[in-house]
Amino acid sequence: MNGPSVADLGLLIPELILTGMALVLILVARRAQGTALPVVGTVMAAVGAAVAAWWVLSSEPQSAFAGLITIDGYAQFFKVLVAAALALVALLSVKGLEGKGVPRSEYHVLLLLASTGMMLTVSAVDMVTFYLGLELITLCSYILVGITVDRPKSNEAAIKYFLLASFASALMLFGISLTYGLTGTTSFSGVAAAIAERGLADHPLQLAALALIASGLAFKIAAVPFHAWAPDAYQGASTPVAAFLASGSKAAGLAAVGRVGLIAFGADAPALSTILVGLAALSVALGSVLALAQTEMKRLLAYSSIAHVGYALMGLIAGTPEGASATMTYAFFYVFMTLGTFGVVIGLGARGATVDGYQGLAAQRPGLAAVMLLFLLALTGIPLTSGFVAKFIVISSAVGAGYVVLAVLAVVCSVVSAFVYMRIAVLMYMKDPEAPMPARLPVALCVALAVAVIVTLVGGVLPGLVTPWAVAP
């Protein structure tokens, strides 16, 4: 392994684009406050980063910075996904932050930096970069959750999130240090080799390390029983921030779980599978059931995201590359459908915040209601939407690994969640409107919704366009 060279920087072009834009926005923050520059800049940076991740680096897998990061199909896939999530969230923020007194430039800087962290995380092949990436995401997220400083709820959510997340990070760091102590290395492949060579798979300390790292990661993706922060944070945060947590953060977290699970602890398969089965089963069941009782949209979507993370984890249980690509596909489609749903929530303004606000929407805005129905069907997993394809492959992967009971639990929970989502459809289509007509949607929001609709529909009908890119590490 050679030391870092300038050429290695070439592999970080997507990250550099995002960071560069963040620096520019900081420099011009004061002048750009009231203008469209932050949004336009963020979207352009995101598109540039996606293109860079896709084309410029689409060569053989290569590692850089003395084996701290790697650029492979897995990293590229998630980088594009993160960039897409960033662009859509930036578009959603145009309306989502209206009148909230949020400093626009700083807000977008934080989005950009968090996305940089996500990109680092998904390409990390060393515990150190891995941890750094995750912490960059979390640090930015704390501030984003609390960025509406004059709302007490937002502050409360930020503090709760901060306390719990620091605890989780500490756990993970402790797990990493245990692994380092046992194996003498921090690189994923080194850890795997040491575990295999010295027969550490059943070592109690190694199992403890695995459990600690898994807990820390489960916290990041809000899998049960490490989910308790999510509903409060989503509710307290402004809606675009909640959308960002539910989409980009989740995708990056899942990518992290996938890479650590498959590369570093692949030899630990039985223990890891047990942990993942537990997390998946609990998340799917509790997420679906608790969503039933919610009357606030953001809390409902928080529980929905918990359930969805459970489904996504089902792909990783098998510990096979096919399973990992199932999870990748799930993450991809999930990001667009959940961002679409948040987009409708934002588009309806104050009315969209509660479940009752959707009453009679189909009579007032048939198009918007149809779009929302599509996302709800996708979240439920009805065929010809991407949600069905996603569920189909992760459940196939679990059944293929022999976890039929888990599969049955998952599909039964999807019926429960159907009640959750279709309740909104019932309100939209089968009740008469009481609230006044919602205002017209701004163009930026329409663009974001259109992208989400297209991915959800095309992904449902022709998933073959996405699946070839979802290659496991």
Next chain:
Amino acid sequence: MSDYPVLTVTTFLPLAGALLLFFASARFARWIALAVSLATIAISAPLYTDFDKGSSALQFVESVDWIPDWNLVYGMGVDGISIPFIALATLLTVLCVGVSWVAVKTRVREFYAALLVAETAMIGLFAATNLFVFFVFWELIVIPIFLLIGVWGGPRRVYSAMKFLLFTLAGSVLMLVGLITLYTTCDTLDFRELAKAAIDPDHQVWLFAAFLAAFAVKVPMIPVHTWLPDAHTEAPTAGSVILAGVLLKMGAYGFLRISLPILPEGAAFFVEPMLVLSVVAIVYGAYMTLAQTDIKRLIAYSSVGHMGFVTLGIFTLKQGGVEGAILQMINHGIVSAALFLCVGMIYERTHTREIKDYGGVARTAPVYCVFLTLFCLAAAGFPGLNSFVGEFLVVQGAFATENWLGAMAIWGVALGTVYMVWLYYRVVMGKLNPGLEGMKLELGVREVVTLAPLAILAVCLGVYPELVLSYLHEPVKALLGVAP
């Protein structure tokens, strides 16, 4: 053979029509729906003219790689069992447009769009040659029907729509697990290849149970039938027609397409419980009708009984029984759809479905009563009309299996006569109910044209059942060749 992919075009033409409706003005919505549904029949014509009845093989086969990475194929094709169902689905959609012509006044575009999406799902389901495609259409139909019931239905529509949705989804997700298990063990979902695959008999029992969950809800079999009376009663007329006419057949069709050929050992394991549940449905459904005061609810419960005949016939696993069951499905599709149309037409005028609010209708609406007489007699299994032949074949098959099954089925037939004639008596005969005084109950030309095709079919199939049966002989022979 024609030079376009008949099945794909037939299946997706209604969907294209539904999309077109979103861009059309509400004034033209019903005309567009009518044109699209008629065009669908026209374009499906080769299915009837070019079909070879002497073969049990799939015809009009189309096969395209859908998701190559997962070895999933978009496969369409029909055999003699599918053809009558496709005919029924396309015909009933046109009649649904006809009956909704003036009855639907709110959100007209959405109504016809939902109807056309449902048509796509129905045709696609009966044309699928692949479990994945089958499942996609199976789930796809739930949404438009859910909306039809919930948006345009009666007073308790939301409750009924939700109940329908949750019951069907609960069944179908278990089918999804069954489907995925088949997929991971056999690595194909093609019906023909699955039928050839050697599946472990123990697995077959579980798989049969998983598919049974989905099919039993749709048929519906006792004890998962409770969504049906609510859904049928609250749905708008067109919704009831689609539900009774086609949707209920999807479950029984699933038995024929999946459970029997692919899981013969599983079917053998479950034969007796299925037969018992079938006769329970026949007798229980018939008794429940006697207690109903709402006409639509009465017809809904009669559907439970009639579908009991269908499952009874299928699980006799005899040529006559299975053919009778399929014929019974078509007949029930014609007769129950016709009865729901009749009820819907008079409901538009009186706005009541309570039997006690009627009486003496014959005095003011003779033409209406001619149709009602015909359809009531057909539903009661009157010889010379269509239902008689199907029920006769099923009962014959039941007697050949077990005498007591046949006896119970006969009991059901007898009760069927009682409740249909009693309903007819209360609605049509006697003095005119004072509440109907001064109402114009007679049918208009549009309504006569809507009912006429079903009346003609009821008579034709009663006199010459070979019209449908001739399609069935070969495929049923092939089906029972592999069934136990």
